[in-house]
Amino acid sequence: MAKYEITVNAVKQIVEASPDMPLLWVLRDKLKLTGTKYGCGIAQCGSCTVHVEGEPVRSCMLPISAVSGSVTTIEGLADGGNLHPLQTAWIDHDVPQCGYCQSGQIMSAAALLANNRTPTDTDIDEALAGNYCRCGTYIRIRAAVHSAASYYRADEQTETHAIDAENGGAS
Numbered sequence: 234m235a236k237y238e239i240t241v242n243a244v245k246q247i248v249e250a251s252p253d254m255p256l257l258w259v260l261r262d263k264l265k266l267t268g269t270k271y272g273c274g275i276a277q278c279g280s281c282t283v284h285v286e287g288e289p290v291r292s293c294m295l296p297i298s299a300v301s302g303s304v305t306t307i308e309g310l311a312d313g314g315n316l317h318p319l320q321t322a323w324i325d326h327d328v329p330q331c332g333y334c335q336s337g338q339i340m341s342a343a344a345l346l347a348n349n350r351t352p353t354d355t356d357i358d359e360a361l362a363g364n365y366c367r368c369g370t371y372i373r374i375r376a377a378v379h380s381a382a383s384y385y386r387a388d389e390q391t392e393t394h395a396i397d398a399e400n401g402g403a404s
């Protein structure tokens with residue numbers, strides 16, 4: 234056992250764990266962040282996806298001793314009281330069925346939208362290719378990702394207009 238300091242959802246945490254304990258179990262068992270799910274345990278299903286430094290990783294295969302950088306889980310995706318646009322879109326499109334895979338799906342989608350505000354169906358399918366859904370919600374997942382992307386684009390356009398107006402110009 235050793236002590237590790239990790240930042241999870243912007244909060245510094247000290248956890249005592251064996252070096253080979255996967256991040257998934259640190260999150261679920263030590264920190265009680267149970268939104269991240271265990272599916273296969275061998276980096277094949279994507280249900281355990283979290284972000285490390287904004288990149289999607291399979292937490293079931295990442296030992297705590299190898300975690301470098303801040304971790305974001307589904308519990309940390311919302312901005313204060315405001316749901317992440319993907320979470321809103323997920324609700325609007327009624328995406329989940331059993332729900333088990335969904336936090337992993339959303340985390341992979343969030344990493345995609347952080348870098349690509351105009352994803353095509355192919356971009357979405359590729360970014361989420363490692364996230365399996367036994368309930369087959371893929372069509373609704375795609376629609377929800379497109380909705381969230383539209384929300385971001387509209388929001389950014391509003392911001393640009395506001396900045397233009399402040400500078401006395403028009404856009």
Ligand code: FES
Nearest residue numbers: 272273274279293
């Ligand atoms: S539980 Fe990690 S990829 Fe399946």
Ligand code: FES
Nearest residue numbers: 331332366367368
């Ligand atoms: S919603 Fe059931 S596994 Fe995806």
